[in-house]
Amino acid sequence: MAAESRTEPGLRDRFRAQVRQEVKTAALRQLAEGGPEALSLNAIAKQVGMTGPALYRYFTNRDSLLTELVIDAYGDLASTLSHAADAGTTDPVARLTAVVEAYRAWALAEPHRYRLLFRAPLQGYDAQSTSLVEASQPAMKVVLEVVGALAKPGTAVAEGPAAQFREWMNHHEIVDVPEAVALRTTMLWAHLHGLVGLEIEGNFTSMGIDPVSLYESEVKDFVRSL
Known part of the structure; x- marks a missing residue:
């Protein structure tokens, strides 16, 4: 159990980094297609398979993502x-x-x-x-x-x-x-x-x-x- 608890934060950090990168990749696609005005956290959340509120755990608002x-x-x-x-x-x-x-x-x-x-x-x-x-x-x-x-x-x-x-x-x-x-x-x-x-x-x-x-x-x- 001790070994699992030591590795758990590293796994969480890697998962968080992966999700953040997926969000940024989706955001860049939106920028390429429609410019900054097209940037939508709700649309990005759907693309990466999460709810809008869940996405705010990774980016507090559109400006922080930008x-x-x-x-x-x-x-x-x-x-x-x-x-x-x-x-x-x-x-x-x-x-x-x-x-x-x-x-x-x-x-x-x-x-x-x-x-x-x-x-x-x-x-x-x-x-x-x-x-x-x-x-x-x-x-x-x-x-x-x-x-x-x-x-x-x-x-x-x-x-x-x-x-x-x-x-x-x-x-x-x-x-x-x-x-x-x-x-x-x-x-x-x-x-x-x-x-x-x-x-x-x-x-x-x-x-x-x-x-x-x-x-x-x-x-x-x-x-x-x-």
């Missing part, structure tokens, strides 16, 4: 970018190119999750909560590192933006990164996000424009500017 999906997506994106950065080459241009290509590839493969990260999912939902902001930092740190390996030292940044970037980096314990690198990284992300966002919404298709060539051109221009 928050976990966002955190999971940030983690997945960070892992994808980190793997691209460490894929075997030490050439800084090749590493940066691999990272930005991985960013686009992830967004195209997971458009519903990409939108979840960079749009306000639902009215009233706090997309800038501390937990979500912290979850976003690992992906940004990967890009900071690969941009920093290419950036020329001593580039001046206006004091207003420089002070803001210093405050941001201090808050997130980002050390030994010049303000100019933080600025250039942010501008790179803004440009790539604009291109990727337009692409996953089909805007380039309607214009008859090849997004691949646009993306490659943007990356080359950015590398030359460094």
Whole structure:
């Protein structure tokens, strides 16, 4: 009996983790089919074979489920970018190119999750909560590192933006990164996000424009500017 009692919490924990993962998988299907507005805990409960009230033992409400999906997506994106950065080459241009290509590839493969990260999912939902902001930092740190390996030292940044970037980096314990690198990284992300966002919404298709060539051109221009 003693051995059974010792193993029981582990079994409960594994069962709870399995149910939570099934719930999140069902939620991701809803997001892919109808966006955040389609997210329904009652519908998810039916899909995983439980009642609505039972589901609340695993997620207290829709926002708590949404928050976990966002955190999971940030983690997945960070892992994808980190793997691209460490894929075997030490050439800084090749590493940066691999990272930005991985960013686009992830967004195209997971458009519903990409939108979840960079749009306000639902009215009233706090997309800038501390937990979500912290979850976003690992992906940004990967890009900071690969941009920093290419950036020329001593580039001046206006004091207003420089002070803001210093405050941001201090808050997130980002050390030994010049303000100019933080600025250039942010501008790179803004440009790539604009291109990727337009692409996953089909805007380039309607214009008859090849997004691949646009993306490659943007990356080359950015590398030359460094």
